[in-house]
Amino acid sequence: QKEVEQNSGPLSVPEGAIASLNCTYSDRGSQSFFWYRQYSGKSPELIMSIYSNGDKEDGRFTAQLNKASQYVSLLIRDSQPSDSATYLCAVPNQAGTALIFGKGTTLSVSS
């Protein structure tokens, strides 16, 4: 059974700062990783996917993958109050038939 671990937070950062969110996973064979954002009372919304070791940048968001250490992180530069949400890390299950989600890290950006 694949496990995805995240620090539940809350992680509090001031507006304009860099927020760093981390996720570890148990299955060394995992090949793809996803970050979703979930506002309170809303559905998960895909932010980024990453498949290769290293960094992937998309606007203010950077996903970092380190397969040797089995962690994936999400950096949010120039954090805005609108970034306040729960960020979910997800990896495919063993059979590759579904995504398994971590509990999520709650981010609070103060203005």
Add this chain to the structure above:
Amino acid sequence: EPEVTQTPSHQVTQMGQEVILRCVPISNHLYFYWYRQILGQKVEFLVSFYNNEISEKSEIFDDQFSVERPDGSNFTLKIRSTKLEDSAMYFCASSNRGQPTGELFFGEGSRLTVL
């Protein structure tokens, strides 16, 4: 932009009653999923569906649950005899590719309250 739509947005039912939650996935997607999220807890996988059959189901998806794609557009989740612990937000999701590379797109959810 194409989106996954779910109905109803909120349903209140009595324990023991049957409930059907409906979803219209994105039109060119082939992979369909149901997840649930109990208030304050993680998003949990229930079932995945492809080519008119279940691909995978979790331990949560017991005999009280069933899924169906009755026509070319709808994807339904039926809970035959609801329990108090079935109270949760149920999310439908779809993807145009299977795992491990397929990105899931979620509907807005159906909140189920069992009294």
